[in-house]
Amino acid sequence: AQTVTQSQPEMSVQEAETVTLSCTYDTSENNYYLFWYKQPPSRQMILVIRQEAYKQQNATENRFSVNFQKAAKSFSLKISDSQLGDTAMYFCAFMKQSNDMRFGAGTRLTVKP
Amino acid sequence: DTAVSQTPKYLVTQMGNDKSIKCEQNLGHDTMYWYKQDSKKFLKIMFSYNNKELIINETVPNRFSPKSPDKAHLNLHINSLELGDSAVYFCASSQRGSVDxxxxxxxTRLTVT
Structure with a gap:
């Protein structure tokens, strides 16, 4: 079974600074997809960024980028120029080609003014 | 336009009651899911339906019965509610085989008293 581990239950960062959230996963699959979802206090699940395992290039979306290390099964999220609106729970997720998605336990990020 | 909608958003009920949560998606997706998020924010898949056919059924008490009248709807019926059923229940959808x-x-925040 696939497992997703987020080793940082809580993190904080000063506004405008950079923070990196860690995620590791365990799988025997070769083709799969990885995601970071954000859940603000409104509880809506919002996609932040996704990465296809067959792509070597790290995905980027504006201030959000990932460091995907396939051999190490690591998928960290970097948030640059942190904003107060980035305060949320962040979930790392692994998805097989069958669309079976599994989530990590989440990291609660607080951006401080 | 609401892509994935759930009703109700809040549900408070007593132990032993039977309740239903409805979900509808207008994205034209063929796969729908139910997730449970507990008080520690852990998000776990319960069920997945593809074209009205059950494809994922995690270890969930048989008091929980999903029903998919068509591929745009996936409802969750819960019998004999227990205190431990209190959680937030998320519906989701996707297109099977897609990298999306x-x-x-x-x-839906369910509170059982």
């Missing part, structure tokens, strides 16, 4: 992410509804 799962789209989540706003969640």
């Amino acid at each position: 992410e799962q789209y989540f509804g706003p969640g």
Whole structure:
């Protein structure tokens, strides 16, 4: 079974600074997809960024980028120029080609003014 | 336009009652899911339906019965509610075989007293 581990239950960062959230996963699959979802206090699940395992290039979306290390099964999220609106729970997720998605336990990020 | 909608958003009920949560998606997706998010924010898949056919059924008590009248709807019926059923329930949808992410509804907060 696939497992997703987020080793940082809580993190904080000063506004405008950079923070990196860690995620590791365990799988025997070769083709799969990885995601970071954000859940603000409104509880809506919002996609932040996704990465296809067959792509070597790290995905980027504006201030959000990932460091995907396939051999190490690591998928960290970097948030640059942190904003107060980035305060949320962040979930790392692994998805097989069958669309079976599994989530990590989440990291609660607080951006401080 | 609401892509994935759930009703109700909040549900408070007593132990032993039977309740239903409805989910509808207008994205034309063929796969729908139910997730449970507990008080520690852990998000776990319960069921997945593809074209009205059950494809994922995690270890969930048989008091929980999903029903998919068509591929745009996936309802969750819960019999004999227990205190431990209190959680936020999320519906999601995706297109099977697509690299696209799962789209989540706003969640239903169920409180059993």
